[in-house]
Amino acid sequence: MSKQSNKNIYTLSDMECRKCKNKMMCVSHKEIKAKQLRQPFYYSQWYKCTCGWMLNLEEDKVWNDGTVVEAQKQEEEQLSFLNQI
Numbered sequence: 018m019s020k021q022s023n024k025n026i027y028t029l030s031d032m033e034c035r036k037c038k039n040k041m042m043c044v045s046h047k048e049i050k051a052k053q054l055r056q057p058f059y060y061s062q063w064y065k066c067t068c069g070w071m072l073n074l075e076e077d078k079v080w081n082d083g084t085v086v087e088a089q090k091q092e093e094e095q096l097s098f099l100n101q102i
């Protein structure tokens with residue numbers, strides 16, 4: 018497996034940086050991992066500038082719905098069951 022496989026995807030966006038007026042890069046997850054799903058929400062994409070300015074848009078916010086929480090709960094219950102054997 019190459020090292021790049023875990024990296025985020027960068028694409029040039031039309032978003033202008035508020036600080037330096039350069040075009041910002043749009044960053045998105047290559048893969049949604051447990052790390053993102055553990056949080057109440059995550060951003061499907063966000064913007065990053067070479068000057069260090071970062072921008073999160075409310076519209077890119079993804080709330081983790083109850084299904085995910087339920088699935089994790091079940092997993093924990095199964096684990097505690099296994100520990101009792």
Ligand SMILES: [Zn+2]
Pocket residue numbers: 034035036037038039066067068069070
């Ligand atoms: Zn900038």
